[in-house]
Amino acid sequence: MSEAVSAQSRLKFSTILAFSLANLPLGALAVAVSVYLPPFFASHLGVSLAAVGGAWAVVRLLDIGVDPALGLVMDRTRxxxxxxxxxxxxxxxxxxxSVWALFEAKGQVSELYLIGWLLIYYLGNSILALGHSAWGATLSTEYHERSRVFGVVAMLGVTGAVVVLLFPILADKFGRSEAQAVRDMGWFIFWLTPVTALIALSRTPEHVNPDHDGVEFKARDYLSLLVKPDLLRLFLAQMCLTLGPGWMSALYVFFFTDSRGFTPGVASVLLLVYVIAGVAGAPLTxxxxxxxxKHRTLMVTTTAYSLGLCLLMAAPKGSVPAVLPLMFWCGFMAAGFDLMIRAMLADVADEVRLEQGKEQLSLIYALNTLAAKIAxxxxxxxxxxxxGYLGYIAKEGAHNTPEAIRSLELAYILGPIFFVMLGGVCVMGWKLDAARHAEIRKALDARDGRVRAAYEEAPILDTLGEPSPVAFVSQPPAKPAQSDAGSQ
Structure with missing residues (x-):
């Protein structure tokens, strides 16, 4: 049987694009919050390095239980x-x-203020990201079409990051300081969020898969996900592939200015090149x-990324021509990390639904998000x-010793290489390929047909106990059912 996606099952690009727009602000925030917000609080607002690092760690640990709980509730929402x-x-x-409170922070900011608003920020981010990922997995049931959908989603996320990076690059031209550029990022994301969400909500169909034996929650179903080998492997892969680049992002500004000898503006340009490479890297991956x-592609990209990072330290200090192609190479390869894992999770979710008779998409993506949060x-x-312990001083105008700079360099390079390579190792020998997924979909489609036939004989009640106007496909409220949503 051909693995090519049939013309009838392909989604219209306009549908995928409208849906993917919701990832623009999330992609922008991924860079703004990880790269620019911590130095903003440490350098411009005078919060100590230990306090900033501690705030992020505390929030992530407190936030651990949020995503699984959201996943359970989302999967049972009708x-x-x-x-x-x-x-x-x-x-x-x-x-x-939360974006307004964090990016518009002024004066003396306490660690408690930072922790409180970071908690609210990550709650909102979790709801949007989790809902968007689970919704995206239902747009198509085709193994390869899911790669196409999540490829466009990743490309739009990278595009949001690219736009955000233009703010510090163009700051001098418009007479804006570094701190003002960070605040400008916040306002851009603030207004982008509702616009893109409305487009996705109004232009994208939503397919609600039927449950085979009811929607009641059973603790053993949740526990079975925690010990399912494929999900454990993707959980560990997501942790490693978040921790590696995230480690780099946290130290990026310090490394490229104090170690590589670039100005903040040039460092932002190089980061822009890294992110722009992902615009091409996501769809090509x-x-x-x-x-x-998917698993072979992920292994190749993790290896190629690590090789590029090794060469970065060999490049002459302050040489843009030498560093620029390396940044493009690493950015191109990194674009495939999250894309491949999310597409593979959608395939595992089909296997889980076949085994349990229930939709567990949100919970599965919640466990994946949990891995990213821990990392x-x-x-x-x-x-x-x-x-801070090694003697590096982050305050503006501070002088760091050669030993402190060397420690910065080792931290920036060695940690990410180790974790990214480990992420690729996690999917070695992956069995859920296109052929296996086709067998799963055949069994699911046959069973779903029988369930749908049974539903036609009885009214379906929504969460309010009233007859539902939609059985399994929920379209945008103002539009009739669309034919470009793909065969379910």
């Missing part, structure tokens, strides 16, 4: 507007108010995965206090 669409509508305003498989806590919670 409304006339869909399963995941209402959650995106809830998450957008929560994210907006998706195409490569359609030919060679993110360590990326900032360890690196910032470590630099």
């Amino acid at each position: 409304t006339r507007f869909g399963r995941y669409r209402p959650w995106m509508a809830i998450g957008a305003p929560i994210l907006m108010i 998706a195409r490569i995965a359609q030919r060679f498989g 993110s806590a360590f990326s900032i919670g360890l690196t910032f206090p470590l630099l």
Whole structure:
């Protein structure tokens, strides 16, 4: 049987694009919060390195239980507007108010203030990201079409990061200081969030998969996910592939200015090149995965990324021509990390639904997000206090000893290489390939047909106990059912 996606099952690009726009502010925040916000609090607002690192670590640890709880509730949500669409509508305003509080912080900021608003920020971010990922996995049931969908999602996320990076690069031209550029990022993301969310909500269909034997929660179903080998492997892979680049992001500004001898503006340009490479890397990685498989593609990109990072230290200090191609190479390869894992999780979710008879998409993506959160806590919670312990001083205008700079360099290079390579090792010998997934989909489609036939004989009640106007496909409220949503 051909592995090519049939013309009938392919989604229209306009549908994928409208859905993927919601990832623009999330991609922008990924860079703004990890690269620029910690130095903003440490350098411009005078919060100590230990306090900044501690705040991020505490928040991530407190936030650990949020995503699994959200996943459980999302998977059991049934409304006339869909399963995941209402959650995106809830998450957008929560994210907006937290962005305003963090990026507009002024004067003496306490560690408690930082912890409180980071908690609210990560709650809003979790709701939006989790709902968007689970919703995206339902847009198509095709093994390779999912790579295409998440490829565009990743590309739009990278695009958001690119736009954010223009703020510090263009700051001097418009007479804006570094601190003002960070605040400008916040306002851009603040207004981008509701616009993109509304487009996704109004232009994208949502398919709600039927449950085979009811929607009641059973603790053993949750526990079975925790010990399922494929999910454990992807959990560990996500931790490693978040911790590696996240570790680099936390130290990026310090490394490229104090170690490599670049000005903050040039360092931002190089980071822009790294991120722009992902605009090309995400869709091309998706195409490569359609030919060679997702797990093989992930292993290749992790290895190539680590090789590029090794060469970075060999480049002459202050040489843009030498560093620029290396940054493009690393950014191109990094674009495939999250993309491949999310697409592989969608395939595992089909296997879980076949085994349990229930939709567990949100919970599965919540466990994956949990892995990313734990890794993110360590990326900032360890690196910032470590630099302080090794004698590195982050305050503007401070002079650091050669020993402190050397410690910075080792921390920036060695940790990411180890974790990224380990992430690739986690998917060695992966069995859930296109052929196996086709067997799973055949069994699911046959069973879903029988369930749908049974539902036609009885009315379906929504979460309010009223007859639902939609059985399994929830369209945007103002639009009739679309034919470009792909065969379910």
